[in-house]
Amino acid sequence: MSTKTKILDAAEVLFADKGFNGTSLREITSQAEVNLAAVNYHFGSKKELIKAVMSRYMNELSPRLESALHALCLEEVHPTLVEVFSAFLDPLLHLNSFKDNGTSTFLQLLGRGFTDNQGFLRWFLTTQYPGVFTNFTQAVQKAYPELSKEEMFWRLHFTMGTIVFTMSSSDALIDIAQNDFDRQVDIAGVIKQVIPYVAAGVAAPIIR
Amino acid sequence: MSTKTKILDAAEVLFADKGFNGTSLREITSQAEVNLAAVNYHFGSKKELIKAVMSRYMNELSPRLESALHALCLEEVHPTLVEVFSAFLDPLLHLNSFKDNGTSTFLQLLGRGFTDNQGFLRWFLTTQYPGVFTNFTQAVQKAYPELSKEEMFWRLHFTMGTIVFTMSSSDALIDIAQNDFDRQVDIAGVIKQVIPYVAAGVAAPIIR
DNA sequence: CGTTATTTTAAACAAGCGTTTGAATTAGGG
DNA sequence: CCCTAATTCAAACGCTTGTTTAAAATAACG
Numbered sequence: 001m002s003t004k005t006k007i008l009d010a011a012e013v014l015f016a017d018k019g020f021n022g023t024s025l026r027e028i029t030s031q032a033e034v035n036l037a038a039v040n041y042h043f044g045s046k047k048e049l050i051k052a053v054m055s056r057y058m059n060e061l062s063p064r065l066e067s068a069l070h071a072l073c074l075e076e077v078h079p080t081l082v083e084v085f086s087a088f089l090d091p092l093l094h095l096n097s098f099k100d101n102g103t104s105t106f107l108q109l110l111g112r113g114f115t116d117n118q119g120f121l122r123w124f125l126t127t128q129y130p131g132v133f134t135n136f137t138q139a140v141q142k143a144y145p146e147l148s149k150e151e152m153f154w155r156l157h158f159t160m161g162t163i164v165f166t167m168s169s170s171d172a173l174i175d176i177a178q179n180d181f182d183r184q185v186d187i188a189g190v191i192k193q194v195i196p197y198v199a200a201g202v203a204a205p206i207i208r
Numbered sequence: 209m210s211t212k213t214k215i216l217d218a219a220e221v222l223f224a225d226k227g228f229n230g231t232s233l234r235e236i237t238s239q240a241e242v243n244l245a246a247v248n249y250h251f252g253s254k255k256e257l258i259k260a261v262m263s264r265y266m267n268e269l270s271p272r273l274e275s276a277l278h279a280l281c282l283e284e285v286h287p288t289l290v291e292v293f294s295a296f297l298d299p300l301l302h303l304n305s306f307k308d309n310g311t312s313t314f315l316q317l318l319g320r321g322f323t324d325n326q327g328f329l330r331w332f333l334t335t336q337y338p339g340v341f342t343n344f345t346q347a348v349q350k351a352y353p354e355l356s357k358e359e360m361f362w363r364l365h366f367t368m369g370t371i372v373f374t375m376s377s378s379d380a381l382i383d384i385a386q387n388d389f390d391r392q393v394d395i396a397g398v399i400k401q402v403i404p405y406v407a408a409g410v411a412a413p414i415i416r
Numbered sequence: 417c418g419t420t421a422t423t424t425t426a427a428a429c430a431a432g433c434g435t436t437t438g439a440a441t442t443a444g445g446g
Numbered sequence: 447c448c449c450t451a452a453t454t455c456a457a458a459c460g461c462t463t464g465t466t467t468a469a470a471a472t473a474a475c476g
Contacts (some may be wrong), residue, residue: 003453003454019229019323019324021227021229021230022229022324024433024434025433025434025435026432026434034454035453035456036434036435036452036455036456036457037435037436037454037455038439038453038454038455039434039435039438039456040434040435041453042453045434045435046434046435048304050420058440062212063264076367077336094401106381111323112323114373114377115227115319115320115324115373115376115377116227116230116323122377122380124416127448133396135247149388149389150385150389151401153384153385153388153389154381154398154402154405155405157374157381158370158374158401158402158406159370160365160369160373161369161372161373161374162366162369162373162409163369164369164373165322165323165368165369165370165372165373166292166365166366166369168323169322169323169330172330173362173365173402176361177358177362180357180358180361181357181361183358190362193359193362194362194366195412196413197362197363197366197410197412198366198409198410200408200411200412200413201370201405201406201408201409201411201412202405203408204404204405204407204408204409205404205408206404211423211424231466232463232464233460233463233464234462234463234464243423243424243425243426244425244426244464244465245424245425245426245465245466245467246423246424246425247464247465248464248465248466249423249424253464253465254464254465312430412445417476418475418476419474419475419476420473420474420475420476421472421473421474421475422471422472422473422474423470423471423473424469424470424471424472425468425469425470425471425473426467426468426469426470427466427467427468427469428465428466428467428468429464429466429467430463430464430465430466431462431463431464431465431467432461432462432463432464433460433461433462433463434456434459434460434461434462434466435458435459435460435461436457436458436459436460437456437458437459438455438456438457439454439455439456439457440454440455440456441452441453441454441455442447442451442452442453442454443449443450443451443452443453444449444451444452445448445449445450445451446447446448446449
């Protein structure tokens with residue numbers, strides 16, 4: 001395995017677990033069993049490494065996500081919100097065949113990215129992968145046309161918060177759930193729990 | 209004003225803005241115009257300072273919140289979920305008379321606390337202020353008795369994610385909203401937008 | 417006032433950080 | 447094989463971090 005890949009593999013796990021600020025290059029390189037200087041040699045800087053970690057996932061996810069949302073809009077004039085959010089399920093779970101625990105890791109990284117580093121990753125994602133956002137808002141627009149642009153803006157951010165926050169601490173939450181309720185839970189189960197929640201949230205009656 | 213208060217006032221703003229890990233003691237003490245060593249002298253360590261910042265807010269909030277939820281359960285046998293979440297509004301907004309931008313600052317701190325520091329603040333809050341959680345889950349239980357404990361567990365965490373994530377980046381979101389929609393928005397407006405969302409989310413039909 | 421306790425101060429500490437350097441090693445193409 | 451380019455490596459760089467020290471200044475009190 002190439003040095004670059006070894007670094008990316010080690011970095012994504014540590015980033016997901018302890019955040020970008022909370023993970024040092026020395027932790028990453030010793031976990032990856034490569035020299036400390038390798039990060040700056042292959043990626044230039046820690047910030048570029050963070051982008052590379054996210055890009056590897058986004059390049060895998062975004063085409064599948066865009067085509068899933070696109071297909072839904074073609075085959076149904078009025079998709080339900082549950083259908084819209086369910087369109088995320090397969091592309092997200094595909095990350096598990098792309099990498100072990102890929103879905104969970106990616107969603108945790110996403111959560112970190114929106115809170116660490118005063119949100120530079122939010123900028124990176126919205127500018128580098130705008131297609132995901134536009135396809136998504138279009139699908140929601142078709143599912144719930146009465147929603148104004150402003151209300152949709154807020155509800156989509158609420159939804160992102162729900163997903164991202166839950167997933168960034170999903171390991172701890174799954175542990176608690178397994179102990180308290182004596183039930184086997186995995187990341188797919190959490191996603192299936194969250195879909196009706198966010199669908200109902202976005203579909204909430206408008207109070208004016 | 210006492211040195212302790214000057215430190216707390218400076219720390220909470222910086223913590224809310226840049227996170228706990230992202231704020232150094234030197235930033236805090238120079239903002240507060242006190243000596244660097246004052247933090248360790250008055251609080252013992254940075255971690256204890258973080259706890260003190262949170263406690264100052266929690267001690268102001270939690271009795272009002274608990275009594276508001278308690279009162280709601282007394283006066284109504286079957287409160288609606290909107291009523292339950294609306295019970296948070298007054299106690300939260302009261303923080304604005306406690307301190308300038310108190311509501312926004314506190315909610316941002318809460319958001320930071322659940323993602324920074326591998327969630328030690330989650331432990332601190334749940335162990336030091338358990339009454340808030342039990343009162344809240346009891347109120348939700350009365351509003352939606354069909355919900356199993358496990359489903360409630362997840363939906364409450366989804367809700368916390370929605371609130372906490374939104375508020376931790378509320379400044380950025382409010383800026384975007386003001387530019388894109390040419391509307392005056394403040395923290396109370398965001399809270400009023402989020403209440404129907406989370407109420408509908410928690411009330412979502414159960415899929416089994 | 418004088419003495420004791422409390423608080424403030426400047427300076428230094430050890431440790432960790434991201435990054436850079438230049439030499440050593442490995443790989444590739446003529 | 448040889449020369450060149452690419453990669454790895456140990457070491458150090460300069461800087462920031464939280465914390466500690468011991469002296470100086472201030473406050474409290476009999």
